[in-house]
Amino acid sequence: MSEGRARVWAGIDAGKGHHWAAAVDETGATLWSKKIDNDESAILSALGEILQLAEEVHWAVDISGTSSALLLALLAAHGQQAVYVPGRTVNRMSGAYRGEAKTDARDAYVIAETARQRRDFAVIDVPAQLAADLSLLTSHRSDLVADRVRLINRLRDVLTGIFPALERAFDYSSHKGALVLLTGYQTPAALRRRGRARLTAWLANRRVRGADTVAATALEAAQAQHTALPGEDVAAQIVADLAAQILALDDRLKRIDKQIREMFRDHPQAEIIESLPGMGPILRAEFVVSAGDLSAYIDAGHLASAAGLVPVPRDSGRRTGNLHRPKRYSRRLRRVFYMSAQTSIIREGPNRDFYLKKRAEGCKHVQAVIALARRRASVLWALLRDGRVFTSAPPVTQAA
Numbered sequence: 001m002s003e004g005r006a007r008v009w010a011g012i013d014a015g016k017g018h019h020w021a022a023a024v025d026e027t028g029a030t031l032w033s034k035k036i037d038n039d040e041s042a043i044l045s046a047l048g049e050i051l052q053l054a055e056e057v058h059w060a061v062d063i064s065g066t067s068s069a070l071l072l073a074l075l076a077a078h079g080q081q082a083v084y085v086p087g088r089t090v091n092r093m094s095g096a097y098r099g100e101a102k103t104d105a106r107d108a109y110v111i112a113e114t115a116r117q118r119r120d121f122a123v124i125d126v127p128a129q130l131a132a133d134l135s136l137l138t139s140h141r142s143d144l145v146a147d148r149v150r151l152i153n154r155l156r157d158v159l160t161g162i163f164p165a166l167e168r169a170f171d172y173s174s175h176k177g178a179l180v181l182l183t184g185y186q187t188p189a190a191l192r193r194r195g196r197a198r199l200t201a202w203l204a205n206r207r208v209r210g211a212d213t214v215a216a217t218a219l220e221a222a223q224a225q226h227t228a229l230p231g232e233d234v235a236a237q238i239v240a241d242l243a244a245q246i247l248a249l250d251d252r253l254k255r256i257d258k259q260i261r262e263m264f265r266d267h268p269q270a271e272i273i274e275s276l277p278g279m280g281p282i283l284r285a286e287f288v289v290s291a292g293d294l295s296a297y298i299d300a301g302h303l304a305s306a307a308g309l310v311p312v313p314r315d316s317g318r319r320t321g322n323l324h325r326p327k328r329y330s331r332r333l334r335r336v337f338y339m340s341a342q343t344s345i346i347r348e349g350p351n352r353d354f355y356l357k358k359r360a361e362g363c364k365h366v367q368a369v370i371a372l373a374r375r376r377a378s379v380l381w382a383l384l385r386d387g388r389v390f391t392s393a394p395p396v397t398q399a400a
Contacts, residue, residue, distance in 0.1 A: 005031070008054040011085070011112030012036075012071065013104045014063040019043075019071060020104035023050050023057075024112045033105055038067070043074050051078075060085050060115035062107070064124050072124055083121035085111050086328070125293055130266055135289045137263070138282070141256050148249050149173075155182075155242040162235045163188060165221035170214075176250070177208040181218055182243035186236035191222035260285045269294070275389035276380055277351055278344030283336050290332040300378035307333040309374040337373040345372070350392060 008031060010023045016038065023032040031053055036046045051057055059075060059082035061068050075082055090107060093114050099106075115121065152173050159167040163186065170178035181203065185191050191199065196215050203211035261281045264270055273284050297303040304310050308329030314322045344351035351372060358368035383390055 005054045007056045007058065008050070009058045009060065009112045009116040010050050011108045011110070011115060012059070012061045012068075012082075013107040013111060014061050014068040014071065015104070016067050019068075020108045021046055021050065022105060022108035022112050023053055024109065024116060025054075026116070028113055028116065030109060033108065035104070038070060040070065040074065043071055047074065047078060047080075058115055059083070060111050060121065061124070062087050062090050062111055082124050083115060084124050085114050085121055088328075089114060130263065131288060131292070133263055134260065134285045137256060137260050138286050138289055141253065141260070141282070144249060144253055144256070148246060148253070151242055151246050151249070155239060155246065158235050158238050158242070159186070162186070162229050162232045162239075163221070163225065165224045166218060169217050169221045172246075176247070177203065177210065177214045179243045179247050180206050180208050181214060183240050183247070185218070186239045187228070187232055188222040188225045189228065190236075191218050195219075257281065264288070269384060272383050272387070272389055273380070275391075276340070276376065276383070277347070277349060277390070278340035278342075278376075280340075280343065283340050283343075286332060287336045290330050290336060294384055297381060300381040303381045304374050304377040306330055307337050307373075307377060309334065309337060309370065309377055334373075337377055338369060341369050341373040341376055344376070345369070351376070 005025055008023045008025055010021055010032075013020045018038055019036045021032070021034060021036055022030060025031055032050055034046060034049075036042050057080065059080055061071070061082050062085050064072070064084050072082060090110055093110050094102075094106070097106075097110065097113075155172060156167055159182075165188075166186075172178055172182075184202065185194060185199070194202070196212075196219050199215040199218065200212045203214055208214060264281065264285050267273070267288060270284070273279055273287060279287070291297075291303070291306075297306070301310065305326075306329060308326050308331075310326065311323035312326045314324050316322075341351070341355075345355040346352075354375060355368050355372050358371050359365070363371065379390070
């Protein structure tokens with residue numbers, strides 16, 4: 001091994017079926033460039049070949065999700081660390097090199113070159129078992145919530161085509177009794193034939209709260225329409241099927257929420273995170289997943305910056321104090337702080353007092369919530385640093 005190859009930089013353009021890796025030396029010359037199947041044996045073979053090129057290898061990837069999970073796990077198992085080069089950075093850096101081609105080999109080379117020239121990229125840590133489990137559960141829950149919204153929109157659209165009065169009568173996104181009703185009765189004629197007394201008993205047998213009120217509302221809507229619309233029978237079957245799917249999805253969401261709550265309690269700092277007002281069970285888990293290793297944030301400003309709660313200056317010449325919203329930050333972490341801040345202002349306490357103070361200063365609702373989220377990021381970081389739970393009264397400073 002020559003002295004000129006004491007260090008190399010390996011860039012990996014990750015994909016689902018295969019990756020493309022390229023290694024460059026300190027001068028930017030390509031030493032190795034190959035396609036790698038997303039398979040353990042292929043990755044290990046390529047890993048061994050690249051490690052033989054130099055004494056020290058710096059790794060960089062453009063995807064830190066499921067596509068590169070096996071790759072990152074194998075790198076960590078062999079004592080190697082990889083940095084994350086965002087796709088937007090790779091896209092912009094491609095314009096700095098000759099040619100307009102867009103290939104996996106070129107992208108891998110650009111990733112390696114970018115990592116060679118810059119030292120400020122974040123290191124990708126393979127999550128611990130608890131964080132990995134919470135990440136999978138919260139992502140799966142988000143998918144199920146999106147599916148639920150899609151099903152409800154489809155249900156309302158089909159129901160409007162045959163029974164618009166009943167579609168307007170209930171909020172199907174939050175009314176379980178209305179969904180139970182639709183599993184059995186979807187047309188005005190069917191509701192009128194059933195009658196209020198028997199419909200109330202039918203709903204009560206299925207444990208619907210306020211069964212009499214639901215039956216009365218449905219029959220009132222049925223009395224407002226006596227015309228059967230075309231396609232009513234087929235649409236009624238579709239509505240019943242969609243309502244049953246939504247109810248089953250609600251049961252799945254309840255089981256996942258319970259599993260997330262129980263799993264989160266195993267986190268060593270669960271009690272501290274739970275003590276902050278507004279941090280519900282799902283937001284707590286999402287904070288652990290999106291924040292990652294909490295020791296990586298040297299101060300509260302770094303945590304707030306990662307959440308996009310710190311404005312970015314765009315000054316030029318005489319234009320100073322020109323602050324803008326940042327573009328590169330964790331959307332998921334920002335959502336955790338924003339939603340928890342919005343929840344915390346519902347009840348009386350220091351969070352609501354700070355929000356009302358900002359509104360009195362002329363801030364709009366969103367501005368005041370963002371200001372509160374920034375403050376809560378500092379409070380949470382201090383709690384985690386000191387290892388203590390949140391209290392409404394500030395701690396008493398002890399004399400030296």
